[in-house]
Amino acid sequence: MTRLALTNAHLIDPATGLDSPGGVLVQNGMIADAGERLFNDGLPEGAEVVDCQGKILAPGIVDFNVSIGEPGARHKESFRSGGEAAAKGGVTTIITQPNTDPPLDEPAILEFVLRRAQAASVVRVMPTATLTKAAKGKEMTEYRFLLDAGAVALTDGENAIADPVVFRRCLEYAASVDALVCHHPQEPHFSALGCATEGLFASLRGLPEIPAEAEAIMLTRDIRIAALSGVRYHAAQVSTAESLSVIRRAKEAGANVTCSIAVPHFSLNEFDIADFRTFLKVCPPLRSEDDRAAMEEALADGLIDVITSAHRPQDEESKRLPFAQAAAGGVGLETLLPVTLDLHHRAGIKLTTLFERLSLTPARLVGLNAGHLGKGALADLILFDPHAPWIVDRKDLISKSKNSPFHERRVQGKVLGTWVEGKRVWG
Amino acid sequence: MNNAPDSPFAHRHLLGIEELSPQDITAILDRADDYVDMNREARKKRDTLKGLTQINLFFEPSTRTQASFELAGKRLGADVMNMSVKSSSVTKGETLIDTAMTLNAMHPDLLIVRHGESGAVNLLAQKVNCSVLNAGDGRREHPTQALLDALTIRRRKGRLHRLNVAICGDILHSRVARSNIHLLNKMESRVRVIAPPTLLPAGIEQFGAEVFHDMRKGLEGCDVVMMLRLQQERMAGSFIPSTREYFHRYGLDESKMKGAKEDAIIMHPGPMNRGVEIDSDLADDLTRSVIGEQVEMGVAVRMAVLELLARNVTNEIAGVGV
Numbered sequence: 001m002t003r004l005a006l007t008n009a010h011l012i013d014p015a016t017g018l019d020s021p022g023g024v025l026v027q028n029g030m031i032a033d034a035g036e037r038l039f040n041d042g043l044p045e046g047a048e049v050v051d052c053q054g055k056i057l058a059p060g061i062v063d064f065n066v067s068i069g070e071p072g073a074r075h076k077e078s079f080r081s082g083g084e085a086a087a088k089g090g091v092t093t094i095i096t097q098p099n100t101d102p103p104l105d106e107p108a109i110l111e112f113v114l115r116r117a118q119a120a121s122v123v124r125v126m127p128t129a130t131l132t133k134a135a136k137g138k139e140m141t142e143y144r145f146l147l148d149a150g151a152v153a154l155t156d157g158e159n160a161i162a163d164p165v166v167f168r169r170c171l172e173y174a175a176s177v178d179a180l181v182c183h184h185p186q187e188p189h190f191s192a193l194g195c196a197t198e199g200l201f202a203s204l205r206g207l208p209e210i211p212a213e214a215e216a217i218m219l220t221r222d223i224r225i226a227a228l229s230g231v232r233y234h235a236a237q238v239s240t241a242e243s244l245s246v247i248r249r250a251k252e253a254g255a256n257v258t259c260s261i262a263v264p265h266f267s268l269n270e271f272d273i274a275d276f277r278t279f280l281k282v283c284p285p286l287r288s289e290d291d292r293a294a295m296e297e298a299l300a301d302g303l304i305d306v307i308t309s310a311h312r313p314q315d316e317e318s319k320r321l322p323f324a325q326a327a328a329g330g331v332g333l334e335t336l337l338p339v340t341l342d343l344h345h346r347a348g349i350k351l352t353t354l355f356e357r358l359s360l361t362p363a364r365l366v367g368l369n370a371g372h373l374g375k376g377a378l379a380d381l382i383l384f385d386p387h388a389p390w391i392v393d394r395k396d397l398i399s400k401s402k403n404s405p406f407h408e409r410r411v412q413g414k415v416l417g418t419w420v421e422g423k424r425v426w427g
Numbered sequence: 428m429n430n431a432p433d434s435p436f437a438h439r440h441l442l443g444i445e446e447l448s449p450q451d452i453t454a455i456l457d458r459a460d461d462y463v464d465m466n467r468e469a470r471k472k473r474d475t476l477k478g479l480t481q482i483n484l485f486f487e488p489s490t491r492t493q494a495s496f497e498l499a500g501k502r503l504g505a506d507v508m509n510m511s512v513k514s515s516s517v518t519k520g521e522t523l524i525d526t527a528m529t530l531n532a533m534h535p536d537l538l539i540v541r542h543g544e545s546g547a548v549n550l551l552a553q554k555v556n557c558s559v560l561n562a563g564d565g566r567r568e569h570p571t572q573a574l575l576d577a578l579t580i581r582r583r584k585g586r587l588h589r590l591n592v593a594i595c596g597d598i599l600h601s602r603v604a605r606s607n608i609h610l611l612n613k614m615e616s617r618v619r620v621i622a623p624p625t626l627l628p629a630g631i632e633q634f635g636a637e638v639f640h641d642m643r644k645g646l647e648g649c650d651v652v653m654m655l656r657l658q659q660e661r662m663a664g665s666f667i668p669s670t671r672e673y674f675h676r677y678g679l680d681e682s683k684m685k686g687a688k689e690d691a692i693i694m695h696p697g698p699m700n701r702g703v704e705i706d707s708d709l710a711d712d713l714t715r716s717v718i719g720e721q722v723e724m725g726v727a728v729r730m731a732v733l734e735l736l737a738r739n740v741t742n743e744i745a746g747v748g749v
Contacts, residue, residue: 200630204445206545206567206605209629276546320524322544324565 009052014356015372029421060092060380062362065308072101077313083121087426092380099157107149137161152366155182171229190214216242235259241294262310266295278326313401330405338411379422388414443568458731476505499729573606587614596655621645
């Protein structure tokens with residue numbers, strides 16, 4: 001029986017709202033106890049002791065939207081490099097996107113991924129599988145088999161399914177196997193045309209534009225079809241104020257809907273692209289400052305359920321192109337926590353609230369008993385100093401790809417230790 | 428002419444009008460005025476750029492702009508080389524960087540670039556050691572076109588401020604319109620854009636342009652009417668019902684022209700689609716149409732820009748003036 005005593009910490013537990021000094025006792029990879037007066041009567045015998053020196057101890061981040069290059073693009077990110085980057089960033093579980101090459105649309109490929117992940121990654125990997133074959137939006141994949149093989153959700157990644165008939169059938173069938181369906185709500189006829197949000201910035205730079213409405217239009221359709229099917233629907237990467245009002249109405253009507261946001265959409269706006277900085281080309285494209293500010297508010301009031309990194313490793317060559325031709329997406333595992341902490345430092349959002357979005361809610365969505373400090377939970381923990389200042393330098397990233405939209409950004413918050421099931425994987 | 432007055436122009440590249448000050452613009456136009464006179468002499472050749480290498484790198488086909496830059500360089504004594512790069516949409520980007528690196532190794536001093544993607548010229552400017560001059564990138568900017576338009580207007584109207592300039596047609600796909608709007612705003616003229624909503628970029632009012640969908644209203648009281656080419660090659664999908672309905676509503680003809688000031692001039696960056704955006708008779712009416720003059724001003728403006736850029740480059744890199 002291995003025991004680990006984390007003493008003299010400042011605990012954050014989003015499940016109970018605990019935000020005070022205390023300690024955590026880990027036993028056999030699970031949390032045996034946690035609380036303010038846990039070690040008042042002395043330390044348990046034979047336990048390994050870590051003195052947290054008053055720093056913050058919180059449940060590890062469950063990153064709901066991560067791309068790893070395996071299979072097909074291991075030069076961009078492998079399970080080893082991605083896992084290490086995650087550990088350094090305080091992410092203890094990565095939920096991977098299925099848009100690999102080949103795509104994760106068959107149980108056999110899923111099994112390969114899980115084997116590779118287990119052998120190479122220091123953090124937990126939970127894969128999703130595609131909703132349609134090759135994520136082309138035409139034919140359903142084998143949902144029951146894929147779930148049995150270990151898929152935690154079904155999604156076509158950043159491909160939106162245009163055909164409402166296909167989408168409805170997918171959702172209805174998915175509901176019958178109680179699958180969580182994630183969809184990227186962008187009307188593809190609009191989004192195929194451009195690479196920047198329609199408005200002054202795109203017009204000034206002469207970039208082909210996508211109206212921001214492309215998101216709310218698709219989201220509105222999605223939510224109605226989801227209601228027809230009764231499926232658990234998750235809108236991935238919402239980014240406009242209009243989408244938020246669609247989500248708000250749906251939630252108020254009691255719909256089974258959740259949504260997530262990627263870090264760039266609450267921390268950057270379209271003008272940060274400046275003179276065609278392709279590292280800031282993401283999908284959906286960066287929005288107006290009004291939209292960004294609306295995201296921040298929605299994160300404070302709980303309308304947005306999950307914060308993700310939307311980690312998208314891209315090699316140098318695919319970014320060293322004219323903006324419209326460059327690949328979309330940025331790496332984010334190592335900057336997820338510090339950039340999110342900006343919401344705490346600058347906007348005053350409580351840490352318990354942030355960790356609900358980072359850890360607790362995503363864990364619950366995929367049925368993982370983690371993301372909180374309750375007895376019996378998996379001992380996925382991170383220790384961090386929320387104030388430690390540093391400057392993001394893409395050359396220092398562990399990720400194989402260095403395409404960070406936050407290169408040269410001043411941030412606060414450094415992970416000092418990461419534990420997955422009680423095993424230290426960082427610090 | 429070899430002892431040109433010192434100008435405040437201190438740019439390494441000319442990527443867009445957006446980055447120029449009104450003083451920069453005036454400096455270029457003043458210098459170009461000298462070259463207009465010189466170009467009308469029988470012996471036109473100078474040695475201002477002697478010993479310098481100018482490469483015209485065109486990723487999009489062009490006749491007039493490329494010829495204009497070639498002539499401008501040659502008249503100033505530069506060694507000019509033309510490179511047209513055919514590019515499929517897939518390999519375009521690779522070709523861009525690879526070509527840039529290859530050319531850079533040959534030590535050109537002035538690189539004139541046209542590319543189909545907005546911002547491609549900026550990317551290239553980061554990778555090479557010479558001066559880069561934007562000869563049109565995607566929908567974004569075509570700075571020498573706006574400068575030659577400004578020179579034409581200034582010579583005809585005697586000023587660039589407090590003029591009403593209407594830009595009509597396919598604003599959405601037009602780098603000429605964007606550069607002209609920037610320039611005219613900087614010089615304190617008023618710009619109107621006249622087009623159907625499908626051919627207008629979003630947020631154009633915030634650029635400093637008044638929007639008209641009705642051409643007759645838009646032309647009222649105008650000093651300058653700038654027509655744009657309908658860029659049918661850039662139009663995937665339905666933007667207008669037909670060229671004949673387009674001409675009916677937005678083609679410049681005698682009756683629509685009545686609303687403009689009596690002495691209003693008509694401009695067109697070329698090549699023209701006669702009978703689509705402009706009536707043939709109007710285009711050829713030498714009392715009002717300055718389309719031929721624009722071409723003449725083009726060479727002079729490009730000579731001025733080449734000279735000003737060359738001055739800064741040699742100072743910066745070798746520490747010696749030309």
